[in-house]
Amino acid sequence: MTYEEKSVSSKFSDEIRHRLGGETIAFCYQCGTCASSCPVAKVTDKYNPREIIKLSLLGARKEIVAGDTIWLCCSCYNCQERCPQEVEIADVIYTLRNIAIQEGNVPDIYVAFAEGISNEGRIVPVSKFAEKKREEYGLPPIKPANMDALRKILQATSFSKIQFKKGEAQ
């Protein structure tokens, strides 16, 4: 059976709808305004927001969650601003990424970000070299983040439970 023969409501689209940011997905009527507004889709065939919404509505969970396409949204919000059905497309894609990461599909860059947050509370590591440069420029020193507090936040939000592919970030 092809996707088109299935119902547009699926277990996967319900899962998305019930998560923060995914609420509006079912309003989509596939007009394609998003795809024609998308600066990424303009330069590559690998990414098409309309297709992502369609496959999600049709329940192609594995294809979306394990695939590469959701990571190509540049989150410019052009599609979302122009959508006549007020589908919050960029927010839906963030929701899809959250699901993908939960399932272990984590691009290396997010492994690196996660390490930065876990170790220093920021994504750019503090370095002695950079601190010295700041001093030379007459800029005030940057105080470290409060890691005791941050560790508690990482625990509370279940971030600590996410399985990142350690070691592949470098």
Place this chain on the structure above:
Amino acid sequence: MSETKYLLFLGCVIPYRLSSYEISTRKVLAKLGVDVVEMPEFNCCGYPMDSVNHDLMLTLAARNLCVAEKQGLEILALCNGCFCSLNETNKMLKEDKELREKINGYLKEINMEFKGTTEVKHLVHVLAEDVRFEKIKNAVKRPLTNLYVAQHSGCHLVRPTKFVEHGDDPENPKMLKDLIKLTGAECVDYQDEARCCGNPIIGVNEEVPFEMAREKLDHMRVAKAEAMITVCPFCHLMFDLNQPRIEKTFNEKFEMPVLHYPQLLGLAMGFSPEELALNTLRVKPVKLLEKLRTN
């Protein structure tokens, strides 16, 4: 508005990778009588974590907002990404009681509570709406007449409009354009001005954002821009730091200097290029500075 004092939120990228933005901002704001207080113990704004875990993004942002609430100051962000996540979280938690209770549940672990008493502004909003045009105009001592530049506001300064309430046009942003005109420079119109720089996906794919940036540089060149003006570190890194690689990839020459807006304003206010750290830019603005000298 007489009280112009803000908590400066530098974010992760600017302090260590783009001091020129920070240096020029501090110089210009001090001269305009805007006080900035250093943000104590700040953490990531949350933006890079939105893809990973939405609750974490909201909680990271909310923690920063709590710090600002405690200080009784509004946040001044220099980065579009920081502005976006802090502002979005602030608005969402103010409006959605259920969500606020959830995030406050996480914050309780560190004895903090989001109350909803602060505001988040980007440098562009502070200049255009709080300092106001007249004061900036009066501070311009050396108008940059005969200089043609192109604006790149970036995405998260103007979109999504459900959270950005500053009345700028998401399809054709004008606030930065108006600020540029105050310096005496001409702000050229070019094709697809509101389009993204591509940087948010450079960590997963290089080809696509390079092509996106190449197109924008090309459109600016067609419009005869002599420099490009940005207000976000990510956009700046994309167009300045990566420009030589973009040129190499596509076998083209742009040689388009990319200035942070406070650098452009600073030049018009009479600061020297060195004081504004123009020498640290990747694409050296040699022709531009020559033109200003002989103006």
